[in-house]
Amino acid sequence: MSVHPISTTLSTTVLALRRAGCVFAEDEAVLLHEAAASPDELSALVERRAAGLPLEHVLGWAEFRGRRFAVDTGVFVPRRRTEFLVARAAALAPRRAVVVDLCCGSGALGVALAAASDTAELHACDVEPA
Known part of the structure; x- marks a missing residue:
């Protein structure tokens, strides 16, 4: 896919994302505009998203x-629905919990659970170098 310069207007970005099937095109366009340091970078970000790469990546x-x-x-991109699991685990954890997050990916779940308790001890690891 060749890189085509796009307009730097938010509405043009929303249109490009909508054409690509992005359900939350308005929200994503704002985030892409905030992330881009230049029109060329914005074009590259929009092209990657329109090609189907997850927004978080x-x-x-x-x-x-x-x-x-x-x-x-x-x-692995941590999912919003998993926030409920962290909230439940935090509510059930003993005061001095030891949190073990195996195959942790970004580490989001373990960090969030440990952050919910000032005294939690966190151990997280993953075999994937990324």
């Missing part, structure tokens, strides 16, 4: 429980 981060976590291709 295009941006290089995912938000989870109010924090940003670095993600790259090959790293």
